[in-house]
Amino acid sequence: MATGGDLLPPLAPVARITLWHTMLRIRRFEETVERLFLAGELPGFVHLCIGQEATAAGACAALRIDDYITSTHRGHGHTLAKGADPARMMAELFGKATGVCRGRGGSMHIADFSVGMLGANGIVAGGLGLAAGAAMSIKLRGTAQVALAFFGDGAANRGPFHESLNWAAVYRLPVIFLCEHNQYASTTSARSLTAVEDIADRAVAYAIPSVVVDGNDAEAVYEATRVAVERARSGEGPSLVECKTYRLRGHYVGDPTTYRDREELERWRARDPLLLLEYRLLQEDPTRAEELQRLRAAVEAELEAAVAFARTSPLPEAASALEYAFIG
Amino acid sequence: MDTIGAERELTYAEATREAMQEEMRRDPTVWLLGEDIALQGGIFGQFQHLPQEFGFERVVDTPISEAAIVAAAVGAALTGTRPVVDIHFADFLTCAMDEVINQAAKISLMFGGQARLPLVIRAPSGMVRSAAAQHSQSPEAWFVHTPGLKVVAPSTPADAKGLLQAAIRDDGPVIYFEHKALYTLRGPVPTADVEPIPIGRAAVRRKGRDVTIISYSRTVHDAMAAAEALQSAHAIGAEVIDLRSLWPWDSETVLRSVRKTHRVLIAHEAPRVGGFGGEVAATLVEEAFDYLDAPIVRLGAPHTPIPFSPPLEQQVRVTAAQIVAAVRAMG
Numbered sequence: 001m002a003t004g005g006d007l008l009p010p011l012a013p014v015a016r017i018t019l020w021h022t023m024l025r026i027r028r029f030e031e032t033v034e035r036l037f038l039a040g041e042l043p044g045f046v047h048l049c050i051g052q053e054a055t056a057a058g059a060c061a062a063l064r065i066d067d068y069i070t071s072t073h074r075g076h077g078h079t080l081a082k083g084a085d086p087a088r089m090m091a092e093l094f095g096k097a098t099g100v101c102r103g104r105g106g107s108m109h110i111a112d113f114s115v116g117m118l119g120a121n122g123i124v125a126g127g128l129g130l131a132a133g134a135a136m137s138i139k140l141r142g143t144a145q146v147a148l149a150f151f152g153d154g155a156a157n158r159g160p161f162h163e164s165l166n167w168a169a170v171y172r173l174p175v176i177f178l179c180e181h182n183q184y185a186s187t188t189s190a191r192s193l194t195a196v197e198d199i200a201d202r203a204v205a206y207a208i209p210s211v212v213v214d215g216n217d218a219e220a221v222y223e224a225t226r227v228a229v230e231r232a233r234s235g236e237g238p239s240l241v242e243c244k245t246y247r248l249r250g251h252y253v254g255d256p257t258t259y260r261d262r263e264e265l266e267r268w269r270a271r272d273p274l275l276l277l278e279y280r281l282l283q284e285d286p287t288r289a290e291e292l293q294r295l296r297a298a299v300e301a302e303l304e305a306a307v308a309f310a311r312t313s314p315l316p317e318a319a320s321a322l323e324y325a326f327i328g
Numbered sequence: 329m330d331t332i333g334a335e336r337e338l339t340y341a342e343a344t345r346e347a348m349q350e351e352m353r354r355d356p357t358v359w360l361l362g363e364d365i366a367l368q369g370g371i372f373g374q375f376q377h378l379p380q381e382f383g384f385e386r387v388v389d390t391p392i393s394e395a396a397i398v399a400a401a402v403g404a405a406l407t408g409t410r411p412v413v414d415i416h417f418a419d420f421l422t423c424a425m426d427e428v429i430n431q432a433a434k435i436s437l438m439f440g441g442q443a444r445l446p447l448v449i450r451a452p453s454g455m456v457r458s459a460a461a462q463h464s465q466s467p468e469a470w471f472v473h474t475p476g477l478k479v480v481a482p483s484t485p486a487d488a489k490g491l492l493q494a495a496i497r498d499d500g501p502v503i504y505f506e507h508k509a510l511y512t513l514r515g516p517v518p519t520a521d522v523e524p525i526p527i528g529r530a531a532v533r534r535k536g537r538d539v540t541i542i543s544y545s546r547t548v549h550d551a552m553a554a555a556e557a558l559q560s561a562h563a564i565g566a567e568v569i570d571l572r573s574l575w576p577w578d579s580e581t582v583l584r585s586v587r588k589t590h591r592v593l594i595a596h597e598a599p600r601v602g603g604f605g606g607e608v609a610a611t612l613v614e615e616a617f618d619y620l621d622a623p624i625v626r627l628g629a630p631h632t633p634i635p636f637s638p639p640l641e642q643q644v645r646v647t648a649a650q651i652v653a654a655v656r657a658m659g
C-alpha cells in the first residue's frame with residue numbers, strides 16, 4: 001500500500017498534541033488500573049496496553065465517532081481512544097451497575113456501542129469477523145462509515161483471521177485490519193510460533209494491500225490508518241495495517257514475564273510512544289511544554305474523578321443477574 | 329522415597345501433573361500439546377517441569393490455533409501416538425468444535441472401527457474470580473450429548489490423577505474437565521502403581537439414608553458442605569454421590585442409593601436447562617419411579633451467560649445453602 005497518498009492533509013500541530021493527550025489518558029488509565037488491581041479493588045483479570053498506546057490513539061484518530069471498532073482482550077486503550085467515558089469504563093472494571101456494560105462484562109468485555117466500540121473480546125481473533133460483518137452492514141445501509149478490527153500477532157494464527165481477510169477482500173468491504181504486533185502472544189514470542197516476520201505478508205495471499213509501520217510512533221500509525229480509512233470510505237475495499245510495538249507490562253497483571261529478557265524490555269522502554277511524541281513536539285517548539293503540563297493536570301483530574309465515580313457507584317443488585325441474558 | 333501405593337497430599341494441579349509424568353514415563357507415545365504449556369508451565373502451573381523431563385518434542389507449545397491443535401491431535405492419535413491436548417480454557421473448545429464433534433467423535437463409527445483414537449482433551453472449566461462470560465463456562469453437557477466421546481469431571485486431587493491416567497490409557501477420545509477453582513485444593517493422592525480410576529464409576533462420598541445428592545466437579549464440595557449442615561442442623565442424612573464420569577455414567581450406583589433414600593437432588597454448576605442433571609433425572613424416572621417419595625430436584629445455573637460483577641456471578645452459582653434449602657423444601 002502506498003502510505004504517501006495524500007488524501008487528507010497531514011496532522012496539524014494541535015491534532016498531534018491531541019494524539020499525545022490521548023496516549024497519556026490511556027497510559028494513566030492503565031497505570032491506575034494496575035494499581036487498583038494489585039490493591040485488590042478490581043475483580044477478574046486485566047490485560048494492560050502500557051507501551052502500545054500509539055496504536056489505539058493513532059488508529060482511532062483517523063476514525064469518526066460513527067465508525068466502528070472491534071477490539072481484543074487488551075481493549076481499554078481502544079475504548080478510551082474511540083471516545084468512551086473513562087468514568088463509566090472504570091466503573092465497569094469495578095463491576096459496578098454504572099459501568100459501561102452495567103457490570104456484566106468487565107475488563108475483557110468492555111464495550112461502548114454509543115461511540116462505535118463494538119466490544120473487547122475474550123476470544124482471541126473473535127473481533128475480526130465481527131468487523132467484517134459491520135462493514136457488510138455499512139455497505140447494505142449505504143453509509144460512509146468504516147469498521148476497524150484491532151487484533152494481535154497471536155490472533156493472526158487463528159482461522160478467523162484468514163477467513164475474515166478473504167471475506168473482506170471478495171466483498172470489497174470498508175474494513176481495516178489493524179495488527180498490534182507486540183512481539184508476544186502470552187508467553188510465546190512471535191518469532192517461535194509465527195512463520196512470517198510480518199503479518200502484513202499474509203495480506204498478500206488475500207489480495208489485500210498492507211503496510212508495516214512503527215507502532216510506537218502515533219503519527220505513523222495515524223498516517224497509515226487514515227490512508228486505509230480513505231480507501232475503505234471511497235469503496236476501494238479492505239487494508240491491513242501492521243504496527244510493530246511492545247507491551248511494557250506482563251500479558252496480564254500478575255504475569256511474572258519470565259519469558260523475555262531485561263535488555264529487550266529496556267530497548268523498547270527507550271522507545272516509549274509517549275516519550276517519542278513528546279520529544280518531537282518539544283523539539284519543534286519548546287514553548288509547548290506549558291500546554292503539555294496543563295494536559296497532564298487535566299488527565300489526573302479526569303482519572304481521579306473516574307475512580308471516585310467507580311468507587312462510589314453501587315454494585316448491581318444480585319436479583320438482576322438474569323437481566324440482558326436473553327433478548328426476548 | 330515414596331512407598332508404592334502410599335498416599336500423600338497434593339494439590340489438584342499437582343495431581344494432574346503427576347498423572348502426566350507417570351503416563352509419559354510408562355509410555356513414550358504419550359505427548360502433550362497446547363498454548364503456553366511448555367515455556368510457562370501452564371496458566372495454573374499444571375505443566376511445570378514436564379518439558380525439562382520429557383523435552384520440547386513431547387511437550388509442545390502451539391500457536392493460538394485451537395482447530396489445528398485438536399485436528400493435529402486427532403491425526404496423531406489415529407497413527408500410533410497418545411496425544412493429550414490442553415485447551416487453555418474450556419470456553420475455547422468452541423474454536424475446535426468441528427474437530428471434536430465431526431472428527432474425533434465420529435471417526436470410529438464412520439470408518440468401521442479401523443483405528444483407535446486415544447485422545448485426551450483437557451479443558452479447564454467453571455467459574456473462578458469473575459473471569460466473566462467467555463472464561464467461566466461448564467460446557468460438559470454439549471459433549472455428553474455427542475455420541476462417541478467420553479466425558480469426565482473429577483472433583484478431588486486423587487480423582488484428578490486417577491481419571492487423567494485412565495483417560496490417557498483409554499483408546500477413545502476423552503474430554504477431561506478440570507475445574508479452575510479446584511487447582512489449589514489439597515488432598516491425599518496415591519503414588520505410582522495404583523490402578524487408574526475407571527471411567528464410568530461414581531464415588532459415594534458420604535453415606536446417608538434420607539436423601540441422595542448427586543453432583544460432580546466443584547459442586548461436590550458444596551454438596552458435602554450441605555450434607556454436613558443438613559446432618560448437624562436438621563438431622564437429615566444425605567448420601568452424596570460424586571459422578572466423576574458423565575459419559576459413561578454410573579447409573580447403578582445412583583439407582584442403588586435412590587432405592588434406599590427415596591429422595592433425589594442433583595446439583596451442578598452448569599446451566600440447569602439442558603444440563604446433565606436432566607439426563608440423571610430422566611433415567612431415575614424411567615428406572616426408579618416407584619421408589620421416589622418426592623419430585624426430583626435439579627439445581628444448576630439459571631439460564632444466563634456468566635456475568636462479571638461479583639454479586640451477579642455469586643448469584644448464578646449453586647451453593648451449599650441452596651442445596652440445604654432445596655432438600656428441606658422436599659418435605
Ligand SMILES: Cc1ncc(C[n+]2csc(CCOP(=O)(O)OP(=O)(O)O)c2C)c(N)n1
Binds near residue numbers: 394
Ligand atoms: C481462542 C482463544 N485461545 C486462547 C486464548 C488465551 N489467550 C488470551 S490472550 C492470548 C494471547 C494473545 O496474543 P496476541 O493476539 O498477540 O495479543 P496480545 O496479548 O499480545 O495483545 C491467549 C493465548 C483466548 N483468549 N482465546
Ligand SMILES: [Mg+2]
Binds near residue numbers: 180
Ligand atoms: Mg501479541
